[in-house]
Amino acid sequence: MAxxxxxxxxxxxxxxxxxxxxxxxxxxxxxxxxxxEMITNECPVAKYQFLPCWEIEGTYCKLDDKGSTGRDTSICETCRVYKKYGNGEPIVLKLFGKGIDTHLRELDKIAK
Ligand code: SF4
Incomplete structure (x- = not known):
């Protein structure tokens, strides 16, 4: 039945x-x-256009060089893209595991 x-x-x-x-x-x-273009080709925003960038984990701008997870959306709160299109709605991540950081972690695993 299942x-x-x-x-x-x-x-x-x-x-x-x-x-x-x-x-x-x-x-x-x-x-x-x-x-x-090099960033755009790797960033999940261009590949997963059914969501706004602030709802996607691991976009280029959510990353820094301190081993971030790409889940910190605080940068989005002050970003002109979110301010222009976000309608003041709360920022909630909805797509995980597709980010640049995830990709790099996978490459790291393969290299080890
Ligand atoms: S809202 Fe701005 S900082 Fe956040 S993912 Fe989009 S472009 Fe990057």
Whole structure:
């Protein structure tokens, strides 16, 4: 009977399946911030456009050189991208494991 149950889906999965593009009518953060192509190619924002950047763990700007997890969104609170498009809504991370830091940690594991 378990296989007859409809599997519950996360809101993020539904958005992705429905082809939602948060940035469709907006200038994406990597353009507003003039991120170089090298960063844009690695940053999850360009790959997962169904969410705003502040809801994604491990975007380039959430990282620093002190081993951060990419989950600290305090930088977003003062960022002009969030101020422009965030509508003052609370910042809640919704996509995990796709960030630049995650990618680098995986490379570290392979290298060891
Ligand atoms: S600091 Fe936050 S809101 Fe600003 S561009 Fe980076 S992820 Fe987006």
């Amino acid at each position: 296989e007859n149950k409809v599997k519950a889906k996360k809101a993020t999965e539904v958005k992705e399946e429905q082809g939602v593009n948060f940035w469709a009518d907006k200038a994406p953060c990597y353009k507003l911030c003039n991120c170089p």
